[in-house]
Amino acid sequence: MSVILTGTQKIGLCAWAGLLVLQVLWYSLYPPVSIPTWVALVLTVPPLLLPLLSLPRVTRALLWVGVLALFYFCHGVTETWSGGPDRWLGVIELVLTLSLIGTLGVGVRRPR
Numbered sequence: 001m002s003v004i005l006t007g008t009q010k011i012g013l014c015a016w017a018g019l020l021v022l023q024v025l026w027y028s029l030y031p032p033v034s035i036p037t038w039v040a041l042v043l044t045v046p047p048l049l050l051p052l053l054s055l056p057r058v059t060r061a062l063l064w065v066g067v068l069a070l071f072y073f074c075h076g077v078t079e080t081w082s083g084g085p086d087r088w089l090g091v092i093e094l095v096l097t098l099s100l101i102g103t104l105g106v107g108v109r110r111p112r
Helices: 009-031 037-044 046-054 058-082 087-108
Strands: none
Touching: 009 037, 009 046, 009 058, 009 087, 037 046, 046 058, 058 087
16 A cells, blocks of 8 residues: 655654654753653653654544644643753744644645
8 A cells, every 4th residue: 555645744744743853852962850751751752752643634534643643742842932052942842833733734735
């Protein structure tokens, strides 16, 4: 079974992968102070892996990861606003989540 991806779906999948990589990078570079690093990774990475269960249907997987991206958007806003040394990672998280949510908006527009 061959899946043909549109340009917006490719951007969404890249943003999704980037969000996954960012979580691992974030907690590797700046380990949390109040909890162990592995706990932070268990809380942030597996939710992004759940949409893999519906991956043959790319649109459905992107929809689910788009809903989850709202939580990561909130996390990016708070980390960027707090202004610590990891502020730049919060900005990257915001860009990735906004591009992911934006691809969902473009993908649901129907031609007239």
